[in-house]
Amino acid sequence: MPNALANLTGQRVLVTRPAHQAAQQIQQLRDCGAxxxxxxxxxxxxxxxxxxxYHLLKTQMMNIDEYQIIICVSPNAAKLAIEWIDEYWPQLPVGIEWLAIGGKTEAMLNDAGIPAKRPAEGFNSEAMLTMPTLTELNGAKVLILRGDGGRATLAEGLSQRGAIVTYANLYDRCCPTYEDTLIQSTIYQSSLTSILITSGEALDNFVTVVKGRQQQFSINSLLSLYLVVPSERIAEKARTIGFTTIxxxxxxxxxxxxxxxxxxxxSEANA
Structure with a gap:
């Protein structure tokens, strides 16, 4: 655990990552005392x-050698893409520029023998569009590996630079459903101090889920909790919902x- 992380003893932190991606964050919080x-x-x-x-996706993954650039937008996309490639490509096709949004996505691809690069700074579409590889794309075929929906900014920016952009949708992102009793005990009766949200979609799902199945719970008591988000765009979205400490x-x-x-x-301790 990095030395920069201070003691969080007494903090009760809502972890909202997908279940299969949350273990490391949960352990780091425990290591901090939270x-x-x-x-x-x-x-x-x-x-x-x-x-x-499925048939379209299979065809796309069997023909990845038709693309000059392949962009993987998330660890979920990386994991599933690796499975597809292992199934149909015993030897990785040459001549493809592999790019990744985020260090974890880059590391997953590299660990699987796929030589991916990521932006020097930033974790979003805007950062990806600053990469020199994506400056001049006259007629280049680009495949974006993603979940169904999203990343319109990236595709639009690439198209404006002359790329022929195709999406390969490897998975769906869905809002989980929870029993009202679990929401009551997890959210309203657990003395939460802070919430970690990593995407705008997760923020939308949070508001939906914590209102209960019949939208019967008020979220007003949650709006003053510390909300940690990864971008100003999501912070602005949270402000419109009513969160005050972001x-x-x-x-x-x-x-x-x-x-x-x-x-x-x-900041709270020194206030």
Missing amino acids: TPIPLPLLAIHPIEAADPR MVAQGPDDESMIKALTLAND
Whole structure:
């Protein structure tokens, strides 16, 4: 655990990452002395063979050698893309520029033998568009590996630079459903002090989920909790919802999110 992370003893922190991605963040919070409260706000469902979209996806993954640039937008996309490639490409095709949004996505691809690069700074589409590789794209074929929906800014920017952009939708992102009794005990009766949210979609799902199945719970008591988000765009969205104490982390990775929580905690202690 980085030395920069301070003591968070007494903090009860809502962890909202998908269940299969939350373990490291939960452990880091425990190492800081905090009590993590898990409530996944995104469920990841890979496209299965029975899905009508499966045939197109299979065709795209069997023909990745047709693309000059392939961009992987998330660790979920990286994990599933690696599985597809292992299935159909015993030897990785040459001549493809592999790019990744975020250090974790880059590391997953590199660990699988896929030589990916990421932006020097930033974790979003705007950062990706600053990469020199994407400056002049006259007629270049670009495949974006993603979950269904999202990343319109990236595709629009690439198209404006002359790229021919195709999406490969590897999975769906869904809002989980929870029993009202679990929401009561996890959210309203657990003395939360802060919330970690890593995407605008997760923020929307948070508001939906914590209102209960019949939208019967008021979220007013939650709006003054520390809310840690990875970008000013999501912070602005949170302000429109009514959150009043928002910390913007340097990125959505675990270390940046917990460091922002540490800064919020230090600010409160010194107020």
